[in-house]
Amino acid sequence: MNIAVYPGSFDPCTNGHLDIIRRTSSLFDKVIVAVLCNSGKKPLFTAEERVDIIKKVTADIENVEVISFSGLLVDCIKENNAKTVIKGLRAVSDFEYEFQMALTNRRLDSEVETLFIPASTEYMFLSSSIVKEIASYDGDLKGLVPDELIPVIKSRFN
Numbered sequence: 001m002n003i004a005v006y007p008g009s010f011d012p013c014t015n016g017h018l019d020i021i022r023r024t025s026s027l028f029d030k031v032i033v034a035v036l037c038n039s040g041k042k043p044l045f046t047a048e049e050r051v052d053i054i055k056k057v058t059a060d061i062e063n064v065e066v067i068s069f070s071g072l073l074v075d076c077i078k079e080n081n082a083k084t085v086i087k088g089l090r091a092v093s094d095f096e097y098e099f100q101m102a103l104t105n106r107r108l109d110s111e112v113e114t115l116f117i118p119a120s121t122e123y124m125f126l127s128s129s130i131v132k133e134i135a136s137y138d139g140d141l142k143g144l145v146p147d148e149l150i151p152v153i154k155s156r157f158n
């Protein structure tokens with residue numbers, strides 16, 4: 001079984017993330033979305049909430065599983081019998097850090113390969129931070145996150 005892991009903070013999951021999940025789900029037998037739960041940042045949603053949200057918005061994609069992880073990504077990959085890490089790239093500015101992480105992960109586990117997927121043009125500007133910034137000023141989130149998430153995100157800023 002060809003399994004890929006798509007890791008991230010997903011705080012919150014955006015339509016850009018969902019686009020990457022949908023597109024890669026057709027390339028692998030299974031895509032495991034792995035939510036990092038030990039990030040230094042103070043998250044808007046707990047890891048459990050982020051997992052539940054992603055489960056809901058990917059419920060129609062059969063071969064997607066959602067988990068949380070802490071510690072090293074390479075350990076999470078091994079535990080889940082995966083070999084590939086999926087990373088979305090929005091711009092050249094993403095590349096430097098992502099390239100460093102890809103090489104670090106391969107150094108830690110020589111069997112781990114990173115697959116960079118270019119963002120769709122309509123989501124090239126989009127990030128979880130941008131979504132939070134807009135929500136904090138009660139701006140319009142339509143098209144940036146799944147519709148059902150808009151009130152959930154907005155309520156965190158009330």
Ligand code: PNS
Binds near residue numbers: 008072
């Ligand atoms: O959505 P993000 O915050 O850009 O995701 C970052 C993530 C989760 C992919 C990265 O922080 C990560 O892999 N963390 C796990 C710790 C780890 O394995 N570090 C070594 C590789 S640099």
